[in-house]
Amino acid sequence: xxxxxxxxxxxxxxxxxxxxxxxxxxxxxxxxxxxxxxxxxxxxxxxxxxxxxxxxxxxxxxxxxxxxxxxxxxxxxxxxxxxxxxxxxxxxxxxxxxxxxxxxxxxxxxxxxxxxxxxxxxxxxxxxxxxxxxxxxxxxxxxxxxxxxxxxxxxxxxxxxxxxxxxxxxxxxxxxxxxxxxxxxxxxxxxxxxxxxxxxxxxxxxxxxxxxxxxxxxxxxxxxxxxxxxxxxxxxxxxxxxxxxxxxxxxxxxxxxxxxxxxxxxxxxxxxxxxxxxxxxxxx
Numbered sequence: 001x002x003x004x005x006x007x008x009x010x011x012x013x014x015x016x017x018x019x020x021x022x023x024x025x026x027x028x029x030x031x032x033x034x035x036x037x038x039x040x041x042x043x044x045x046x047x048x049x050x051x052x053x054x055x056x057x058x059x060x061x062x063x064x065x066x067x068x069x070x071x072x073x074x075x076x077x078x079x080x081x082x083x084x085x086x087x088x089x090x091x092x093x094x095x096x097x098x099x100x101x102x103x104x105x106x107x108x109x110x111x112x113x114x115x116x117x118x119x120x121x122x123x124x125x126x127x128x129x130x131x132x133x134x135x136x137x138x139x140x141x142x143x144x145x146x147x148x149x150x151x152x153x154x155x156x157x158x159x160x161x162x163x164x165x166x167x168x169x170x171x172x173x174x175x176x177x178x179x180x181x182x183x184x185x186x187x188x189x190x191x192x193x194x195x196x197x198x199x200x201x202x203x204x205x206x207x208x209x210x211x212x213x214x215x216x217x218x219x220x221x222x223x224x225x226x227x228x229x230x231x232x233x234x235x236x237x238x239x240x241x242x243x244x245x246x247x248x249x250x251x252x253x254x255x256x257x258x259x260x261x262x263x264x265x266x267x268x269x270x271x272x273x274x275x276x277x278x279x280x281x282x283x284x
Contacts, residue, residue, distance in 0.1 A: 068182030069147030101127030180271030218257030
C-alpha cells in the first residue's frame with residue numbers, strides 16, 4: 001500500500017492492538033500530534049475521539065479541509081454520541097449480524113457496535129452495512145474537495161485479520177479513496193509544440209468545470225461555463241470560473257469546452273469523480 005501514509009494516534013499508538021495493526025497495515029506512530037502530516041490517514045480508537053473536547057476535535061476537522069486526508073475511528077467505542085459536531089451514535093449490537101460482502105462478512109462475529117446517523121455516507125457495495133441495513137462503516141466529507149472523516153465498527157486489529165491481510169488492504173484502500181488526493185503542483189507533460197504546460201493545483205472551480213465537461217460535447221469554453229451555471233450544483237463566482245477555465249486550457253486539461261484525456265484522468269483520480277458521473281447524466 002503506497003497510496004497513503006498511515007499513522008496511529010493517541011492511545012492506539014502504544015496499545016497492543018496497534019502492534020497487531022502494524023503487522024497488517026504499513027502504519028507508523030504519529031510522533032507529534034500538534035503538527036499533523038500534510039496527508040495520510042490518522043487511525044485512532046473511537047473511545048479516544050469521544051473523549052476529546054470540542055477544541056481537540058476541531059483541530060482535526062480543520063486538517064480535513066484538504067484532500068488526501070482521513071480520520072478513521074476504530075473500535076472500541078463508548079455507547080452514545082461519536083462526535084461533537086455530527087449526529088452519529090454508537091450502539092451496542094443486540095442481534096446477530098449477517099453479510100456476504102468482503103471484510104464485513106469475515107469479521108461479523110467479532111463486531112460489538114453499530115452506528116445510527118443522519119449526516120453520513122456509506123457504500124453498500126463495499127459492505128458498509130449489514131443485511132438488516134444497520135451500518136458498520138460510515139464516512140462524512142465536510143468539503144467536496146477535502147478529506148474524509150470515517151468510523152468503522154469492524155475490529156481491524158483482530159488477530160483474524162492476519163489471515164486476510166489482502167482483504168483488509170482492499171477494504172482500507174476503498175474507504176481511503178473517498179479522501180481524494182493531496183493538493184500538489186504537478187508539471188503536465190509537454191504539449192505538441194514541445195513546450196512544458198503550466199503547473200496547476202486543482203481547486204473547486206477547476207474541478208467544477210472538469211465535472212461539467214465530462215461526457216459532454218461543448219462548442220467552446222463559454223458553453224462550458226454556461227453549463228456550470230445552468231446545472232446549479234456549484235456556487236462559484238463568474239470571475240473564478242473564467243480564470244479557472246483559462247488555466248485548465250493552458251494546462252492541457254481542456255480544449256475549448258471539452259475535457260482532454262489528461263483532464264479525465266485527473267478528474268477520475270479526484271474525489272469529484274462521483275459528481276462527474278452524476279452530472280454526465282443531467283441535461284443542460
